[in-house]
Amino acid sequence: MYRSSEAQNSETPPGQVQNHSHKHKHSDPHTHLGDYPHRLNFYDKAPQFDVTLEEFEASALDRLRVLAEIESSIARNRTWEELKDMTTKQCRKYLCLDSNTARSIDWAAQRRKDHISHFVLRLAFCRSEELRRRFIKAETTLFKVRYELDDTEERRTFLSSLTFGWEEVNASEVKDVDKNFPEAEKLVNLVPVPPKYKDKPECYKGLYYKVKWTKVSELVEKRKVFLKGGYAYVPIWERDGIIFQEFETFLTGQLELTAKRLPRLDEDTRLVPILDNLSQGFLAGVSTEWASAPASGDEIRAEMIDDLAKNHFPMCMRNIHESLMRDRHLKHFGRLQYGLFLKVLGVSIEEAIVFWRKSFSGITDDKFNKEYKYNIRHSYGLEGKRANYPAKSCQQILVADKPGPSDCHGCPYRHFAPENLESALLSSYASHGLSSTDLPAIMHNVKEGHYHVACTRVFEITHASKGVKKGEGVGGGESITHPNQYAARSRELSGPSEGDARMEVES
Template sequence: MFKSKELKSQKRTPTASVGASTAPGYPHRLNFYDLPPLFEVTLEDFEESAIDRLRILAEIESSYARNRSWDELKEVTEKLCKKYLPLHANATALGKINPLEERKRDHLGHFVLRLAFCRSEELRRRFVTTEKTLFRVRYEGELREEKMEFVNSLNFGWVKVDTNERSSFEAELKALEVKPPGLPRTDEQEGPRAQEYVKVHWTKVPDLVAKRRVFLRGGFAYVHSREVSSIVYHEFESALQKALEHTAKMLPRMDEDTRLVPLLNNLSQGFLAGIPSEWSGPPLAGDEIRADMIDDMAKKHFPLCMRNLHECLTRDRHLKHFGRLQYGLFLKVLGLSIDEAVLFWRKSFSNITDDKFNKEYKYNIRHSYGLEGKRANYPAKSCQQILTTDKPGVGDCHGCPYRHFSPENLQSSLLTHYSLQGLGTTDLHEIMRTVKDGHYHVACTRVFEITHASKGVKKGDGIGDGESVTHPNQYAARSIELEKEQSQEGTVMAVD
């Protein structure tokens, strides 16, 4: 299965340097990213390739915060890869799609994110962890033949253990043939090569040494073919760490590029709340959202940030500027028309005169709908924008409660707003733990799962396909959708 290598430090052959008929320069869909992309791209492609990849990496980190099992994490990651970053195998790509474009996009997105996440030790650590996980998911899902070709195209400084050496350590190596409990069956275990061994310096497989799954002799680890993936993962992680440190030293040269620096700064915040999808239309197809529906919808479908704003508006008959902006754009994208929005805000601001409302507030409402000023169609704020911009001060109601509330106020608010939907005191420990660790959107996702359990949502489902909440409108839209599905199922059962 493995090519015999000289047991000395050698430079690996970069995976992007070998030609292939299906994807010149990218013979494998697996990639160690040894070389930077050497082709011209538009600024739009530069950004989009990074955003699509960051969607996947952010969900991987969320999966760790949500204590998903490896099988669950792998399933979610594979679904997101098919959606945002597909990579077809050589065997399945022939005559159907062009794998070159897919692999170039994958290559580009990785290097753009290197620029974004090399800036601090913490960012580098998080990037390496998620990239290694993505690589492992792809490696485990790779076709056996293509996986073998990829591994043999690299040089990790290992040596295949020959027959004479195996005879010398027969008893010790025989012990390694016992599969550890819980280890799934993999391609490396199948076929006549299932009992092959390679030896490599023990520093290449520290995880296997710690688990006592190798035989050590003279500074070298004898590794069963079943475990060779650990060498590959360790090499990937080590190479990426060194590359990020090198990139960090080179980054100051880019400070004068006004096109890229703001983009990279924005990407570096992607782990905070994931990468949101754009929400531009109402979730209630064919149904109009009226002003008098908002209060009931807030109690059933709104995330905590919007419930808090609605409560403050109901209580104080007023919201400050950033609160009106955050809540107003949310309602707009939810499907509230301009006429209904004016009616809603006028009714909510019941303690002021018509004249004051028309002079001081009506213009801003129309402006947010693109009917005044520069007539821009403003989108609703995503979780990332709410978390990172316009920090609330004293008397403000905007922002993210999971980040901006004190622990005591947050727990009280959660029980106040969601206890009737199934959230109890026993759920608070898990939610507060994720908040303490800085995974605010994960806490919001868990609240969604708990409060929609009666509609069939299970732990780990998120808002669909395991994805975490990244946008308040995403939360509300999915909640409304689930209610409609349950209502339709009830109608069908009644007819039957």
């Protein structure tokens, strides 16, 4: 069991307090809203209960799937509505938070998971300025989406549970403020209500918030608030932006505090590997499929692989395949990365041996059998400890076994020099619709470290003739997170290839 408060005892600064406890109790989910009365959370109190290592990691991975998709959406320049829709779908799948009015829902379990997962990822992403920046941006975006979609009454009660040092000013008080000013200088004229708010009852409950002007200096600078006696009268339509800023500022401070305390965990061999793995999550999202079973039930024969590589493989596997065809040999990590990919693609052990033997044409049968055949069978779980080894995901390819000068494994989007990557992309995919005019946007994603976004964009471009649109990814806006995901979706869009059809006839 892991008690999270040992790693982080969050200290909430004055003026930023939630008036409820997060202590977990085991009771009927509909009777203890005092534990988590709101879907929205400023995460100002660290969990004070025991968490198993399994829950520690599983909850964080699910949250990371949501945050990684948010970052991917931002990198792909999706509109706010598109981003909100994608985030809602991901949350429904991995990090659901239902309204208090939902029936037959264990709210406490949902909100406990949300609470735990946020603080675990704080531990994972606090260790560098770059990780903190990316985490803050994604978390703030998630908070904005949830805030906008929250029930109006539940959002109001959530805000009333926070103390920002604000004082709600209703319409009658606004008239009292205005009575000593000439007409042109009255608050109601200086800060007019936008048309879209005039018909909303919310505006007449609390039209303005009175706050120390130093807390809203940007609004003062832009002349969007009324000033009197050291206070700014903030209109309700500017409130949300300030709340988001408060969330971001608070989270920034808490991450810096967490970073100072993190060295306490250095000797905990249970947690550090988990946190190291989580901190890589923004590189390529979190793969959920294509791990160890073939994506298709169709067997792929050795003679079909070259054609499949030219038409359906992502850049990483295409590069390895071309190197193999050129050099008639691959080093260990290249064989490992490509061999497991082919296994999950649907190449049987018999066909794999045929393919590798034909590809390694420069060596004798005896040398092949002694030095390579065993390893091929081992990767299929037929030798050694007989484990069913999974194919490597994008994240694993990106962070493990960095390729050297003469290696061909790894991710081209990360490991190639920019000019070499551009040349390779045009050489590999020009016949599939990619042109030099597409390269600037792809290379921008590469420069920003969004390698899987660059790969996803290449997929969209090269499959545009099959009906794939920009922003659609491999379906439903999903980004590439695994090479086998790319290949399987590409084959699906193309239908049975000539090789597949020939195989079906022969069988």
